[in-house]
Amino acid sequence: MNAGTKEPLLQPTLRFHVPEPKARPGHAPDFSNLVLPVAGAAPRPPVNASAYDTRDLAGDLIRVLNDDGEAVGPWRPDIAVDVLLRGLRHMMLTRVFDERMLLSQRQGKTSFYMQCTGEEAVAVGQASALDSADMLFPTYRQQGLLIARDWSIVDMMCQVFSNSHDRMKGRQLPVMYSSRDANFFSLSGNLGTQFSQAVGWAMASAYKRDRRIAVTWIGDGATAEGDFHYAMTSAAVYQAPVVLNVVNNQWAISSYQGIAGGEEATFATRGVGYGIPALRVDGNDFLAVHAVTRWAAERARANLGPTLIELVTYRAAPHSTSDDPSKYRPADESSCWPLGDPIERLKKHLMHIGAWTEGEHTALREEVAEQVRTAAKEAESYGTLGQGPKHDPATMFEDVFREMPWHLRQQLEELGT
Amino acid sequence: MNAGTKEPLLQPTLRFHVPEPKARPGHAPDFSNLVLPVAGAAPRPPVNASAYDTRDLAGDLIRVLNDDGEAVGPWRPDIAVDVLLRGLRHMMLTRVFDERMLLSQRQGKTSFYMQCTGEEAVAVGQASALDSADMLFPTYRQQGLLIARDWSIVDMMCQVFSNSHDRMKGRQLPVMYSSRDANFFSLSGNLGTQFSQAVGWAMASAYKRDRRIAVTWIGDGATAEGDFHYAMTSAAVYQAPVVLNVVNNQWAISSYQGIAGGEEATFATRGVGYGIPALRVDGNDFLAVHAVTRWAAERARANLGPTLIELVTYRAAPHSTSDDPSKYRPADESSCWPLGDPIERLKKHLMHIGAWTEGEHTALREEVAEQVRTAAKEAESYGTLGQGPKHDPATMFEDVFREMPWHLRQQLEELGT
Amino acid sequence: MATMNMAQALNSAMDTMLARDPDVLIFGEDVGYFGGVFRCTTGLQQKHGADRVFDTPVAEGGILAMAVGMGAYGLRPVAEIQFADYIYPAMDQLVSEAARLRYRSGGEFWAPLTVRAPCGGGIFGGQTHSQSPEALFTHVCGLKTVIPSNPYDAKGLLISAIEDDDPVIFFEPKRLYNGPFDGHHERPVQPWAKHPASDVPEGYYNVPLGKAAVIREGSAATVLAYGTMVHVALAAVEETGIDAEVIDLRTLLPLDIDTIVESVNKTGRCVIVHEATRTSGFGAELCALVQEHCFFKLEAKIERVTGWDTPYPLAFEWDYFPGPRRVAKALQRVMEP
Amino acid sequence: MATMNMAQALNSAMDTMLARDPDVLIFGEDVGYFGGVFRCTTGLQQKHGADRVFDTPVAEGGILAMAVGMGAYGLRPVAEIQFADYIYPAMDQLVSEAARLRYRSGGEFWAPLTVRAPCGGGIFGGQTHSQSPEALFTHVCGLKTVIPSNPYDAKGLLISAIEDDDPVIFFEPKRLYNGPFDGHHERPVQPWAKHPASDVPEGYYNVPLGKAAVIREGSAATVLAYGTMVHVALAAVEETGIDAEVIDLRTLLPLDIDTIVESVNKTGRCVIVHEATRTSGFGAELCALVQEHCFFKLEAKIERVTGWDTPYPLAFEWDYFPGPRRVAKALQRVMEP
């Protein structure tokens, strides 16, 4: 046997542990592991707090909206109603956009799609607390960032359809957007890489005495990649102006967050381990998300260094159109998620403060649906993966390098023949 | 410019921070950043403590030996005098071994050497608290582990000399030992890789219902590698029976521990971030090192999961024979290290308890010196890198694979001609 | 005997080895309860237990580090990397550790791990779900690299890989999981059931590493291929009517040089086909070896038909894929007098 | 003009670019205050400030991630990987990110980074301080790979690499830092001062990427080499008396195919030399290209002289190193009628 000398001892034999979610298909959903403090209970430290000062917050859950839709406690943000209304619209637009693209995928207009259903408050709420000039390094599940920045949804659809107007020239997997104009970094298919790059971008911005901070996202599952560690280490060492977000939506394809180590310590607690102030927030509470993001962005802008935010939410949809979650989690788990639906919760708050009515809500839903319909029509007129115009296949050889070297020119010729 | 839209805001311009040690060559050594609690002050939690329970200990420093050489406080181990005497001998032997090999390198008998001067209590003290059947995954600076396991120093020297008796057949850089019989894993030149492998070994041991735990070491500098993160994550997730040690000897070649993030949070604190109980210990205090290691090993053996230990020590010698630390740190920094010399401190304790005399100490020093001289003579008789017998160059083609494939046989023939 | 597609054959190989050898463990992202995103490990956790078949954190470097440690203990870990495109974070553990352990320890420790990873394009996976990085691993001494082209070989080779005491990188052309794809994407998908290599024994057997298979005998030219390209090459041969010998390499390293040399010495003409990018692809090594061993027999320059030196572009997958038309042209070129 | 060894020339290149372009930053393990373990960045932090030349955590993946992010902002990061052997933890950031960013973003973002890494053996560094992994990077589309052989080229090529808008992997043969080593390890070390290429302008100039240099004209055979092997090849040519043309490739990708083809078409014989392991080394690609482009002119099989397919063994460094004796034999073999 390929092992060293073996001397039996008197201790018990050893075991290792494979974490298992509390419920699998056929069981009743069980979120009893999720401790839910009442809204308003978490203290709000000053923005120059140290990591040490945040160590309890990192294990806690910052909540602002209570069950009545009232905003309570020290984290309750000073926020204008129209910011909230914009947020509501953007979340609803994101959801309808996702629904439409899912349908398009089923219709063969694209090969693949990824929804962010149930997580809209993450991207939209965070965007509402950032400057539009701040640079975003997201994952594939923050399409809401582009929408919250009023980026053209026609443009996004063109990417999803890989059509003649796709600025990524049909090269990228659907949803792997890039928008320099929206300060939205090119998405990568490789998990985690953007997290550490964001720190480099933030350092560059700082080096240039710029004022733009970097903001980045990673999934609970992908925190296990080396890039998470690189980001945390370099952000701490160089005190880079960056906001580091972990979107804990409970699942990484079929693996629940315990497989990423989420049961041994919250993901926010990782931050404290590196000396980075860390907050854990109800990710379906638009106001709480806005508040913690603003806190972190203020820190970064004041040269107080990085912040780690864990956003606790739930991936209500399948991982992607290639996935079938009924194979690994209870079919009704999503509807039992204790933090509810971010759109419903913000709607309730707006109605609670008298700024919104059911009628306005219905009208808005119709309006965004119409917006998406119109956009889809336009985007489809530029082609889809299934049919219609596309870029010239010859463009495949462009942008590998800034200038095409001889061997690619030769291969382009070969393609032609 | 390759960047997004730039909108000047009203915030101050950004900066990043490049950590700098408090003293460079020409300055007076300055260890004022190192907080030294009095010996005996740190509490000792039960071995089934949670990571949360250890979060203060992870920022603190566990010390047992006070300035008088007295062992005090709850971490004072119940340890037999002959274990201490063996430890003293092994530390002294390690130091003399290092001195001799350094000399050999200067004499051209080998190309390279790495000392562990000042850090002897780490390897020797930890080995004294482990079972000989436990598997060790060390770095290049824990030669003391082999010595503490009474491994043949002739064998070690043969490796350093790459001679005819080198079990690594002249292939490896000097000090990259491997000893299956001593349960000492083959050293790698690539930093950090052993840390995550140790978790896999520990899981294998657990899977086989074995009783042997894995113990691994990494330097302060190398904690920044992805493997540190992989190890921490998988050890936490699978609750593997492994002891994870960070040897914080203040330097990673010319970079002080602040460049690895040691100023933002202690390395032990990283452990708490993953939900792994973590202890920070005076690494030059043999008794404290023994005590925390025993605590961690007990946890592992009782299936209570991993422990992270940060051992605070000082790399008194150059990084390697290729290094000249006077280029980047004050020449007398080593002599100002507040935690002293581990050998002197254990000697003082032994004299304090009346188990040791100056005379015995002098005699022991002479004895280990003689042991090393004799061993060196024998090892040199088997050849050195500079001259004398070596393995056959043809062995170069062996062990690439278990069986030599045709292309290596062909290359072996080419070599012959 | 049962009729299996390639995913089923791989599942059967793992099932067989789990039952046969208690030291075999299987792990990777989503391989446990769920059974893998390509369903290759379906049912194995349920049958063999969660301490033998389990999910890992999303950290390829960590997965292979774990495998090296387990291998050093004496187990036979079989790790899945969800897509070959995601093997790079594990590169150091493969190159510096798995591949070097036996050598650097003078034979004291070794890493008998098997790394399974789906490779290749043809499923609209875009540039990060379509790569064929096999050439990189063939340059790393100490690693073996295997790529099967059909269910029978897949099971037999995977069993050999698991039993092998060296680290083996086992690439599974994902476009072949369900059928013998010959590159004619416009035609209806063929299931494996109609192909003789879908007859797979249910129990233990092996196909040795390091042995190529002559899939089609011929005298006019030699086509060297592996994985999906074997089927593409066969289609091209059929369509051109050129009596070419088609060799399925199966193992890239160690390579079955004898079978190659014998064939090219016979035919005097050689076409090399792979889906990976061309420059420094494994075709370069094959080309070098063929000209080294058969220089005076060669009657035409050796042709390489490969993926272009660009990322795999989603919408232009079929312009990128080296399909039968391109292979046919190369065959015709080498036949020019 | 000043007399510089290769380390000094590289230092001068970085110094020049730091002074010329405020967007150039230099970082890596030990490159800051200390000036790098091979002293290539000595004095640069002191001269240009700690926010432009600084130490990094020991995390190659983190270093290159930082570089990609900085590059995307608009800076020109120059990152040092302390030894080429330690580039593997950064593989994903190089392959999946730096190399792909321009392509996947449709040209919106790019990563104009330069990665410097000492490569090659000859200093008793053992298997983890001696590797030459250049072939791996030539297989990754989107990366440029450069290896200089002398101080003049080193400075001029490094400046071109820093100014280039694509990611460039810049390997520095560490055995050449101090002198033009020709493989005769038993002879006294020659300093660069005696070599004409140690005449290096103090200010700005460049040597373009993608252009090889004919180091010695000849008509009997062509030797393709780069880095240290250029000097070994020259020694072998001298010693055999064979009138070979010696080409220093300088850039492996994009390759200067025209210079190669012109020479081989003239000589009809070709020897390829590199220090890296043979199988799937860059020599394989060169061999494939030469036979593709010069098939009907070739009068002898192309020979490869390379490191063996084993790790670099410490005590047998000189048995491993492809020295002038082995190159000479290959030259003689290709000259056989």
Ligand SMILES: Cc1ncc(C[n+]2csc(CCOP(=O)(O)OP(=O)(O)O)c2C)c(N)n1
């Ligand atoms: C390096 C790498 N490894 C594996 C994958 C395959 N993969 C894609 S998404 C995913 C799960 C990610 O989960 P999480 O980070 O929690 O993000 P979520 O999908 O929940 O938003 C995996 C394993 C990948 N894309 N990249």
Ligand SMILES: Cc1ncc(C[n+]2csc(CCOP(=O)(O)OP(=O)(O)O)c2C)c(N)n1
């Ligand atoms: C992957 C890798 N990167 C870089 C190096 C070069 N290197 C060797 S030792 C060292 C410093 C390590 O410092 P630390 O981890 O603190 O250990 P110490 O030497 O202080 O014991 C470096 C950067 C390496 N060996 N491996």
Ligand SMILES: [Mg+2]
């Ligand atoms: Mg998730």
Ligand SMILES: [Mg+2]
């Ligand atoms: Mg250190």
